[in-house]
Amino acid sequence: MAFAMDWLPNQIIRLVQLGVEEDIASAKTPWICASCLTCSVRCPRGVDLGRLMEAIRLLSLRKDISYVTAANIPPDALGAMPQLALVGSFRKHTA
Numbered sequence: 001m002a003f004a005m006d007w008l009p010n011q012i013i014r015l016v017q018l019g020v021e022e023d024i025a026s027a028k029t030p031w032i033c034a035s036c037l038t039c040s041v042r043c044p045r046g047v048d049l050g051r052l053m054e055a056i057r058l059l060s061l062r063k064d065i066s067y068v069t070a071a072n073i074p075p076d077a078l079g080a081m082p083q084l085a086l087v088g089s090f091r092k093h094t095a
Contacts (some may be wrong), residue, residue, distance in 0.1 A: 005029040009039050009049045012056070025063070030056040 007029045008014070015024050023080050024030075033053035078086070 002042070004032050009033075009053075013047070013049075016056070024056060025060055029053070030060070035063075 005028065007023075007027050009029070012027065012029055016025070016038065030053045033050065035050040037048075037050045040046075040050055041069065044050060
């Protein structure tokens with residue numbers, strides 16, 4: 001998933017350390033993170049990046065920053081998506 005991220009996980013951590021909330025809120029990386037834990041396994045410091053990305057998503061949602069809206073999904077894609085995936089996506093990406 002790293003190829004699709006606008007910030008690498010280590011860069012997100014640096015933004016959190018610096019307290020740059022605007023850049024974190026506009027970042028796509030926390031929303032793209034699949035929580036596969038690959039980066040956590042590879043991290044030499046043992047940082048649980050999946051949990052960090054989840055925390056960033058939750059904090060963004062608490063500030064009413066939603067990454068996905070139903071209006072942005074093409075109608076033909078709605079019919080092709082499994083309903084469970086659609087519901088899971090809205091739980092993950094919306095307030």
